Amino acid sequence: GMEELDIKDPETMQSVPPDTKTRGEVMFRGNTVMNGYFKDSKATADAFKGGWFRSGDVGVESVIYSHPAVLEAAVVGRPDDYWGETPCAFVKLKDGCNASADEIIKYCRDHLSHYMAPRTVVFGELPKTSTGKIQKFVLHQKAKDMGSLSRTSRL
Incomplete structure (x- = not known):
């Protein structure tokens, strides 16, 4: 191994x-x-x-940012029963734009190795500091609070 x-x-x-x-x-x-x-x-x-x-996994956020509907994105680990942890993307879409979680995941899989693509996408505002920096520790806690992605989920 x-x-x-x-x-x-x-x-x-x-x-x-x-x-x-x-x-x-x-x-x-x-x-x-x-x-x-x-x-x-x-x-x-x-x-x-x-x-x-x-x-090359540091490029996951860059790929998500390159999607035409995405305004902001952050990727953190989410507990996963099988892999231990898998990528979870938090995404804010541009005003007037639409994209589904499946569309974001497919877009990532088209531009990255399959295992690097997020398995979960959550849409909404991203928490920020007073200086505008995305608070990843808050997102990491949210991903943890969602619980473990079970093996029965489609990969």
């Missing part, structure tokens, strides 16, 4: 604390990880910088 999995700061390669505030990238290494991209040494070098395979 996979030998090591960690969430690291992509710049410093240091493990990030599990405090729901510090952003990191999922990275892994071991005998089940590919050796590289076929005939693409640059992509291989970029993906394995620091000796760990970089999942």
Whole structure:
């Protein structure tokens, strides 16, 4: 199986604390990880910088922001019976725009690896600090309060 999995700061390669505030990238290494991209040494070098395979998951929010109906977005982990935790997106749509949770999920799956796409999308205002920064710790608690996504849910 996979030998090591960690969430690291992509710049410093240091493990990030599990405090729901510090952003990191999922990275892994071991005998089940590919050796590289076929005939693409640059992509291989970029993906394995620091000796760990970089999942690129820090781009999930960027992909959601690129959806034409999305004004604001934040992604946090939601408890999941099978995976431990899966991405949960909190989204505020632009005025006059409509998008369903399934549409946002499909859009993410079209632009990301399947496992990186949110399994849950919640629409509404995003909580912010007085300086306008999205309060991820509040969203993380909301995701936790929703309870664990059960294995019977469609993936």
